[in-house]
Amino acid sequence: MVVEDDPLDFGFFTTAFKEIPAQTELFNWPTVEGAVEEILQTACEIAVVDINLRDGSGIDVIREIRAHPRLGKMPLVALSSSVSDIDVSECYEAGVNAYVEKPLSMEKYRMFAKAFGTFWLESAVLPD
Amino acid sequence: MEESVSVQLFKAMRRPTLVTDDRGVILEANPAFLSTFELDSAKAIGQHLTDFLEPLGNWKAAGVNGLSMTYRHSGASSLAPSGRLQINRYESSGNSGFFIFIDSGTAFEAEEILTALSYIVENFPHPILIWGKSAELLKYNDAAKQRFVAISDLFHLGQDRQVLLTAARDRGVFGTNNKEHSFDQVLQLQYVTDKERGPLINELQAPDGTWHRVTAYFSPDGWGASFYEDISELRRAQSELSTRTREFELILQNVPDFVVVADADFRVNYVNASYEEATSRTRDSWIGERCLPDEDGDDGNDLEEMFISATPDSPSISFDEWMRVEDGGRRWIRWRCRVLFDGGERSGMIKIGRDITVEYEQEQHLRQQSSELAKKNESLERFAAVVSHDLKAPLRHIAIFADMVVEEVGKEHYEQLPQFAKHIQNSAVRMDGVIKRLLEYSKVAYKTVSRHHVPLSDIVVQAVQNLESQVENARAEILASDLPYYFGDPDLLRQLFQNLIGNAVKYCRPGQRPRVRIYCARESGNLQIFVEDNGIGIDPRYADSIFTAFRRLHKDETVYDGFGIGLALCKQIVDSHLGSIRLDTSYKGGARFVIELPLKS
Numbered sequence: 001m002v003v004e005d006d007p008l009d010f011g012f013f014t015t016a017f018k019e020i021p022a023q024t025e026l027f028n029w030p031t032v033e034g035a036v037e038e039i040l041q042t043a044c045e046i047a048v049v050d051i052n053l054r055d056g057s058g059i060d061v062i063r064e065i066r067a068h069p070r071l072g073k074m075p076l077v078a079l080s081s082s083v084s085d086i087d088v089s090e091c092y093e094a095g096v097n098a099y100v101e102k103p104l105s106m107e108k109y110r111m112f113a114k115a116f117g118t119f120w121l122e123s124a125v126l127p128d
Numbered sequence: 129m130e131e132s133v134s135v136q137l138f139k140a141m142r143r144p145t146l147v148t149d150d151r152g153v154i155l156e157a158n159p160a161f162l163s164t165f166e167l168d169s170a171k172a173i174g175q176h177l178t179d180f181l182e183p184l185g186n187w188k189a190a191g192v193n194g195l196s197m198t199y200r201h202s203g204a205s206s207l208a209p210s211g212r213l214q215i216n217r218y219e220s221s222g223n224s225g226f227f228i229f230i231d232s233g234t235a236f237e238a239e240e241i242l243t244a245l246s247y248i249v250e251n252f253p254h255p256i257l258i259w260g261k262s263a264e265l266l267k268y269n270d271a272a273k274q275r276f277v278a279i280s281d282l283f284h285l286g287q288d289r290q291v292l293l294t295a296a297r298d299r300g301v302f303g304t305n306n307k308e309h310s311f312d313q314v315l316q317l318q319y320v321t322d323k324e325r326g327p328l329i330n331e332l333q334a335p336d337g338t339w340h341r342v343t344a345y346f347s348p349d350g351w352g353a354s355f356y357e358d359i360s361e362l363r364r365a366q367s368e369l370s371t372r373t374r375e376f377e378l379i380l381q382n383v384p385d386f387v388v389v390a391d392a393d394f395r396v397n398y399v400n401a402s403y404e405e406a407t408s409r410t411r412d413s414w415i416g417e418r419c420l421p422d423e424d425g426d427d428g429n430d431l432e433e434m435f436i437s438a439t440p441d442s443p444s445i446s447f448d449e450w451m452r453v454e455d456g457g458r459r460w461i462r463w464r465c466r467v468l469f470d471g472g473e474r475s476g477m478i479k480i481g482r483d484i485t486v487e488y489e490q491e492q493h494l495r496q497q498s499s500e501l502a503k504k505n506e507s508l509e510r511f512a513a514v515v516s517h518d519l520k521a522p523l524r525h526i527a528i529f530a531d532m533v534v535e536e537v538g539k540e541h542y543e544q545l546p547q548f549a550k551h552i553q554n555s556a557v558r559m560d561g562v563i564k565r566l567l568e569y570s571k572v573a574y575k576t577v578s579r580h581h582v583p584l585s586d587i588v589v590q591a592v593q594n595l596e597s598q599v600e601n602a603r604a605e606i607l608a609s610d611l612p613y614y615f616g617d618p619d620l621l622r623q624l625f626q627n628l629i630g631n632a633v634k635y636c637r638p639g640q641r642p643r644v645r646i647y648c649a650r651e652s653g654n655l656q657i658f659v660e661d662n663g664i665g666i667d668p669r670y671a672d673s674i675f676t677a678f679r680r681l682h683k684d685e686t687v688y689d690g691f692g693i694g695l696a697l698c699k700q701i702v703d704s705h706l707g708s709i710r711l712d713t714s715y716k717g718g719a720r721f722v723i724e725l726p727l728k729s
Contacts, residue, residue, distance in 0.1 A: 008525055008551065052517055056673065081524060082516040086509070104524050106531040 001044035003061055004079070005030040005054045009102065013048075016106070016113035022121040032056040036064050039071060046120055049096075051080035051087055059087075059094050066095040073127040075120060144230040147218075152177040152187075155225065164230075165204045177228065180204075187215050187226070199230070254357050261350035263289040275356060276301055302332035302340065331359065339363045386461070386481035392474045394420050394435065406483070408454040419479065421449055421463075435477070438467040448484070460488040496706065503703050507573060511566075518562045522555035529555070565693045572623060572697050577704045582618045584611035584657070588646055591625035595633065604633045604642040611648055614655060614725060620701045625659070627694040628721055632661035635719070653727050654707070660720040668713040675699040675709065 004010045010028045017024050029038040032055050039047060047065060051058040062078065065071045078091040081102045091099050103109045120126075131139075138145065144161035148154050157172040165172075165180055177183075181201035189195065194216040200209060214229040246267070249256050255272035257265060265287045268276075276283045279295045296302060327345040334340060338360045346352035380387050381401045389398035396414045404411055421431040434445050445465045450458045461481045468476040529548045536544055588608045592599060599606065606629060614621070629644055636642035642663060649656045666674060674695045698721075702709040707725035 006521065012528055052521075055669075080517070081520040082513055084513045084516065087513070102520075102524060104527050106528050106535065109528070 001027045001039045001047045003035050004050040012109045016109040020117040022117040035061045046075045048077045062094040146228040149225040257354040259352040300335050388479040390477045440469040443467045460485045522559040525555040577617045587621045602633045606644045608646040624701045628659040635663040654724045657723040662718040671711040
């Protein structure tokens with residue numbers, strides 16, 4: 001699940017993830033509100049959360065996921081265009097597994113997708 | 129028979145007297161004896177001397193010149209149980225015997241007392257002169273003789289008082305610098321025997337510089353005594369003390385601090401000039417007033433109780449207090465007090481106060497500045513985060529679409545290029561918009577607040593004038609009622625109202641004429657300003673985030689175009705006036721903003 005309110009950014013994401021060998025199904029949700037319900041609905045295994053959302057902060061989504069009885073252990077990656085110390089430390093405190101700056105080129109989007117696939121989808125063992 | 133003179137004398141003698149023979153058998157007893165022993169003469173004559181009293185000694189050994197010895201007796205109630213008697217031997221026409229003179233006990237005691245007094249006077253270290261009832265010198269001691277050595281030729285018993293004292297003055301035994309009376313008056317006064325007035329006391333200076341206090345007392349009969357006392361040390365100490373006291377008083381009167389001295393009941397008995405001046409009250413008007421603080425201290429302690437329960441181990445109390453001064457202003461006074469104790473009992477209190485208004489205000493000002501600075505830093509940090517995000521997002525898009533253009537061209541696919549170019553264009557426009565708004569924000573955020581007393585109604589009128597075209601296009605109705613003067617920055621306040629009114633006019637309900645009401649109220653030291661509209665209102669969920677909503681600068685512009693920056697600016701302006709702004713979520717008829725601005729300072 002990609003919680004991202006910028007359709008262009010989600011477009012780059014889709015483009016990059018299509019090119020990796022691992023089979024992925026991407027879902028998009030644009031707001032803080034309803035994000036958790038949508039994850040439950042789609043039964044996603046991993047969530048990538050943009051920190052700047054139109055109706056609030058992605059950190060709230062992260063906290064909500066971590067506090068949820070069924071989603072608490074879900075792998076979470078924070079994504080943001082700003083790399084401010086406060087945001088980074090707040091995100092890790094809220095329980096993200098990684099904080100990633102939004103890639104600045106298509107090439108880097110592809111690298112991100114590839115690395116993401118290799119690590120989270122091939123190497124890492126995910127909780128049930 | 130005519131009595132001989134000697135018999136008459138015998139009868140008239142006031143001392144009890146007996147005539148006996150050689151063996152002590154009483155031949156005659158005079159009336160004084162008979163009355164003392166309550167006898168008639170028949171009962172006395174022929175009795176033995178020892179039937180009435182017991183001489184303690186060999187009384188028969190008395191020579192012609194007499195023998196004095198003590199006796200005891202128990203027969204006469206009016207007579208002391210012991211006394212003295214004097215025994216003289218006589219021989220007359222072949223008879224011999226004794227004259228026995230008995231001293232009554234009282235007489236004896238008086239003699240003893242006189243002897244003792246005489247001894248005391250003679251050996252007393254200070255000069256004493258005793259005067260007889262005819263103002264003659266009756267007795268003096270060695271110390272007196274030395275003091276009056278300058279007139280030793282006149283200084284002898286029997287000398288007339290006036291002669292003596294006048295000579296003493298004229299020959300400089302004492303100076304004539306008595307301040308209260310001239311010397312003649314002193315002399316005059318010493319003749320006056322007035323029991324009611326008590327002793328005459330004068331202080332005289334001798335030529336050697338020493339000071340002497342003369343205390344004279346006279347009985348109603350004119351008997352008297354003058355007592356001279358060297359009081360040079362005392363006077364030096366007194367003068368030293370009074371000099372110190374004057375110096376001390378001078379210091380107290382001239383220190384800028386307030387000094388208040390109170391008694392054991394905390395009632396004022398002294399205030400210094402600084403305090404008189406600060407309170408515009410004279411010292412006399414303060415005397416007797418209770419001077420405990422009637423309000424609790426900053427830390428909530430009952431100050432009055434602290435004073436009352438002070439002990440010698442913890443006698444000091446400090447507190448700060450506002451004091452009203454005459455011009456209507458207030459001064460901030462820091463008091464340091466000490467309760468005084470004498471033998472464990474509270475005996476008074478000293479309060480010393482210092483006007484710390486300037487320091488206090490500086491401190492307040494510093495605190496205010498640092499809080500302003502903290503707020504500015506906080507918003508700067510937010511600002512930086514927003515700049516980072518809002519500028520980076522379109523920048524990233526430009527970079528990526530440029531990448532994609534390169535890729536597509538490489539693959540010789542051209543059909544998507546116009547779309548990518550459009551995205552690049554849009555991103556650039558968005559960046560431009562963000563930069564413009566950031567500039568607008570920084571103009572307000574970093575403006576130094578320059579405060580004036582301004583009529584808020586004029587400020588609102590100016591704000592509406594600046595929005596003239598929007599207001600006219602929307603046919604908006606703006607109602608501002610009873611807005612007071614406020615001490616604030618006119619430019620910033622105008623911007624505040626301009627943003628709020630602008631929003632209200634912009635977010636009106638379709639087909640409805642916008643109506644904006646601006647009114648105010650006072651509440652606990654704050655000026656509350658309400659800006660209320662009949663527009664589409666704001667979702668209460670966003671009540672907080674609308675004021676910090678930079679991150680929506682570029683998003684949702686279709687709905688909230690320009691909204692975020694306007695309210696963020698409003699918050700910035702209100703913050704810089706140390707106030708607050710909030711959305712009144714209870715209001716349902718549109719949007720109502722409540723601004724609170726502090727009235728003090």
